[in-house]
Amino acid sequence: MATRTGLEIAGVTLVHGDGESTVTALDDVSLTVAAGEFVAVVGPSGSGKSSLLAVAGGLITPDSGRVRIGDTDLTGLSARRLAEVRRTRIGFVFRSGNLLPSLTAVDQLRLPLTLGRVARPRDPMELLADVGMTHRAHRPDKLSGGERQRVGIARALMTSPDLLLVDEPTAALDRHRSQEVVALLAHEAHANGVATVMVTHDHDVLSHCGTVYRMMDGILEVATD
Numbered sequence: 001m002a003t004r005t006g007l008e009i010a011g012v013t014l015v016h017g018d019g020e021s022t023v024t025a026l027d028d029v030s031l032t033v034a035a036g037e038f039v040a041v042v043g044p045s046g047s048g049k050s051s052l053l054a055v056a057g058g059l060i061t062p063d064s065g066r067v068r069i070g071d072t073d074l075t076g077l078s079a080r081r082l083a084e085v086r087r088t089r090i091g092f093v094f095r096s097g098n099l100l101p102s103l104t105a106v107d108q109l110r111l112p113l114t115l116g117r118v119a120r121p122r123d124p125m126e127l128l129a130d131v132g133m134t135h136r137a138h139r140p141d142k143l144s145g146g147e148r149q150r151v152g153i154a155r156a157l158m159t160s161p162d163l164l165l166v167d168e169p170t171a172a173l174d175r176h177r178s179q180e181v182v183a184l185l186a187h188e189a190h191a192n193g194v195a196t197v198m199v200t201h202d203h204d205v206l207s208h209c210g211t212v213y214r215m216m217d218g219i220l221e222v223a224t225d
């Protein structure tokens, strides 16, 4: 059986700024992540990791190259179609959960379903159980950092996305919670067949990932150490 492709980035270049002060944030970057595959991207500050997530997530259109999610080519889509792809096909997980302070855990998960039609909605209670969350009626101020991340991960999976983009998920967590959260991401990626790209500075969690890539001055390569 052919492996389903979740994300395909081919020959992407992205230049920030204009005139004399330009920065090549992505320099002919290619990356393919299959459905269910969990990859990590490491690299120093300013090397282009956030730019890679922004391009993969359809937030920035690259200057050249191609970005595909499943069978959809993002290059050339209208802003409206791109927003629709972001809402229905891509899940975003942020550094510290990015939860809305006034909503309970279960309502954070219901939110993505209120923003428009979703072809394959998940059941919020089931998904919270999946990520090991029992405090379903708690608001974020009553949750630990690890629990907030669990809710953030579950929220990102509500639309059954093809692609999960994860930015520094352990930035606010201690070592033990970091391991738990990244193990959970690995489990969800495999169990749901979602291509997952995680940017991290935390080398302790890399054993949970498949391929580890290193970004350096906008160039992406497989990390060899």
Ligand SMILES: Nc1ncnc2c1ncn2[C@@H]1O[C@H](COP(=O)(O)OP(=O)(O)OP(=O)(O)O)[C@@H](O)[C@H]1O
Pocket: 016, 017, 023, 024, 025, 043, 044, 045, 046, 047, 048, 049, 050, 051, 052
């Ligand atoms: N909007 C922008 N305008 C101009 N330059 C930018 C812009 N965004 C990023 N850059 C530059 O592009 C390069 C890559 O930045 P990027 O944020 O992708 O790096 P990063 O690896 O994610 O860094 P960090 O680990 O600190 O988040 C840097 O030199 C940065 O200064």
